[in-house]
Amino acid sequence: MNLDDLASWIAEATSRGAVPVLAGRNGDMDTIGSAISLAASNPGLLACGLHVGRLASRLCEELQAPFRKLSENPTWPSKLGGIIIVDAAAESQTGVKIPEGIPICVIDHHDTCEWEFGLGDLELRGNARATTQMIFEYLEKHSPETLTNEVRKLLLAGLITDTGRFRHADESSLRTAANLLQNADFEYQEFVESIQTETMNASDRGAIVKALTRCQSIESGQWNLVHTYAGILEGRVAGLLVQAGAEVALVSRNRDGETRLTARAPRSSTISGIHLGKMMQELAEKMGGEGGGHDGAAGWSGKCDRIAGETAFINILAKTRRTEN
Ligand SMILES: [Mn+2]
Numbered sequence: 500m501n502l503d504d505l506a507s508w509i510a511e512a513t514s515r516g517a518v519p520v521l522a523g524r525n526g527d528m529d530t531i532g533s534a535i536s537l538a539a540s541n542p543g544l545l546a547c548g549l550h551v552g553r554l555a556s557r558l559c560e561e562l563q564a565p566f567r568k569l570s571e572n573p574t575w576p577s578k579l580g581g582i583i584i585v586d587a588a589a590e591s592q593t594g595v596k597i598p599e600g601i602p603i604c605v606i607d608h609h610d611t612c613e614w615e616f617g618l619g620d621l622e623l624r625g626n627a628r629a630t631t632q633m634i635f636e637y638l639e640k641h642s643p644e645t646l647t648n649e650v651r652k653l654l655l656a657g658l659i660t661d662t663g664r665f666r667h668a669d670e671s672s673l674r675t676a677a678n679l680l681q682n683a684d685f686e687y688q689e690f691v692e693s694i695q696t697e698t699m700n701a702s703d704r705g706a707i708v709k710a711l712t713r714c715q716s717i718e719s720g721q722w723n724l725v726h727t728y729a730g731i732l733e734g735r736v737a738g739l740l741v742q743a744g745a746e747v748a749l750v751s752r753n754r755d756g757e758t759r760l761t762a763r764a765p766r767s768s769t770i771s772g773i774h775l776g777k778m779m780q781e782l783a784e785k786m787g788g789e790g791g792g793h794d795g796a797a798g799w800s801g802k803c804d805r806i807a808g809e810t811a812f813i814n815i816l817a818k819t820r821r822t823e824n
Contacts, residue, residue, distance in 0.1 A: 540638055547569050611792065788801020
């Protein structure tokens with residue numbers, strides 16, 4: 500990952516005009532935290548996106564972090580110098596149509612990538628555990644004055660949530676967390692607690708419980724799969740299924756003719772040959788739609804009914820060989 504390239508790309512783009520920093524449409528803490536923190540380093544950058552998730556929206560309010568919500572057909576500033584996209588592996592993951600002929604810069608840590616790059620574009624792809632980790636490295640080197648307590652909190656929150664509270668961390672992401680705290684003037688434990696007290700309302704609880712009652716555990720080829728469907732909070736449900744011992748967890752949902760699949764797998768499965776991101780990509784090749792992600796966490800969405808989507812995933816899983824370690 501060449502951070503000098505990013506610095507000069509930003510300098511050139513902002514000299515041409517305004518540069519939106521576009522977050523992924525899931526609005527999770529990693530994408531929103533990355534967009535806001537990077538935008539804070541240069542007055543020509545503006546953090547924006549289609550949707551802000553629950554935790555991100557609460558934190559933005561508490562920290563008074565500037566973020567502009569876009570419509571699906573946004574009116575861009577008349578003089579655009581470029582667009583930076585953070586934490587999204589494809590244009591569809593932003594939910595926004597990117598205007599033609601504008602240089603783009605994609606900063607992402609997913610294993611899959613469906614962006615097409617031309618002259619003047621820049622791709623920064625790292626094997627970081629969170630995009631905020633990559634943004635922190637950039638700020639530390641090129642704009643250390645941006646690293647206020649507020650920015651450190653946004654970056655740390657992205658790292659904490661994308662690593663499942665450091666369960667999926669590695670040496671370098673733990674090091675980033677330590678560096679984030681090194682010159683910070685807040686207490687880690689208190690901050691984590693404030694993130695963790697995510698309030699669940701009665702309808703959230705209802706949706707999770709209902710999804711759990713509909714679970715089915717099947718053998719697909721050499722793998723155990725636990726699958727169900729949910730109306731909301733699919734990621735949370737899939738995480739619970741992994742905790743219950745599923746080798747692969749799949750949660751689907753259908754809304755307005757669009758099916759969304761959310762899959763999770765524990766490390767013991769990814770070590771033995773499961774790569775959910777690649778499986779979701781294969782699903783997109785077969786069924787259309789968009790899919791991708793990480794080895795242990797990935798998703799797909801497309802226009803088909805729920806059963807057809809689930810069946811296609813199960814078929815891909817059935818063909819996935821288990822490797823011995
Ligand atoms: Mn991420």
